Amino acid sequence: MFEGFEETRIDVGQAEIHLRQGGDGPPLLLLHGYPQTHVNWHKIAPELAENYTVVTPDLRGYGDSRGPSDPETRQYTNREMAEDMVAVMTSMGFDEYRIVGHDRGARVGYRFALDHPDRVEKLAVLDIIPTLETVERMDYEYAYAMYHWLFLAQPHPIPETLLANEPAFYVDHLIDNWAAYPDHLDPEAIAEYQRCFEDERVIRASCEDYRAGLSVDLEHDLSSRAAGDRIECPVLALWGDASGTVDFDPLEVWEEWATSVRGRGLPCGHFVMEEAPDATLAELEPFLA
Known part of the structure; x- marks a missing residue:
């Protein structure tokens, strides 16, 4: 996994960022989602590193990154996390670069671009619409499907205490519920x-992070x-055809936030680049070129 990539840590002040870097050519920043790490790019990063x-x-x-020792919600906004990446x-x-983000990383990505x-x-934004648009569409059905937004945003230490009891179970629960093809996710990842x-x-x-989101x-x-x-x-x-974002047209939403948008749904659930890596690359490579 990530053969030929080098690991390093970079102190950015409030945080210390762990990362892997590989390849040669124009810089490309990949930002992961929840409840994952940079490892969620392992199926497509080596191919992208060819260019x-x-x-x-x-x-x-x-x-393996570290945040502030005494965390506060304002330290976990998309804006603060984008500043880390700057x-x-x-x-x-690198002063200019392309960005691909999935889930929470895509939220950091669009705030970065603004x-x-x-x-x-x-x-490139994978399987999200802007946070404000998500909240404005959150009727009872959407809230039921996206309950984790409301649960994780409850005051400390309520969700932390519950999650710490069975963290592996919770990760498995999210994967089983959000993936159309859970068996496509690598057991090592x-x-x-x-x-x-x-x-x-x-x-x-x-x-x-979720408290900041709300x-x-x-x-x-x-x-x-x-x-x-x-x-x-x-x-x-890009989004998964079997993901929760397909109750509306994501392109129409993004057209309200960006001047030039294209994209489509892919045959998968939420974990786009892990469930459908070939289809994801087929869209990413010509767009990034």
């Missing part, structure tokens, strides 16, 4: 997600909407 310098970090607090890429000598339009050349979720610091960080991140999205801000770089939106 790009691929950087696959763990977001602050996730995986520092990471700057330290590696806050730092001069740095993001292209953006799942074991890595479980290992990281056994760390109470990771559980705490992920809960703060508070400060919404403030930032509302501010961007009010200001008429739009993502100016080309955007590729």
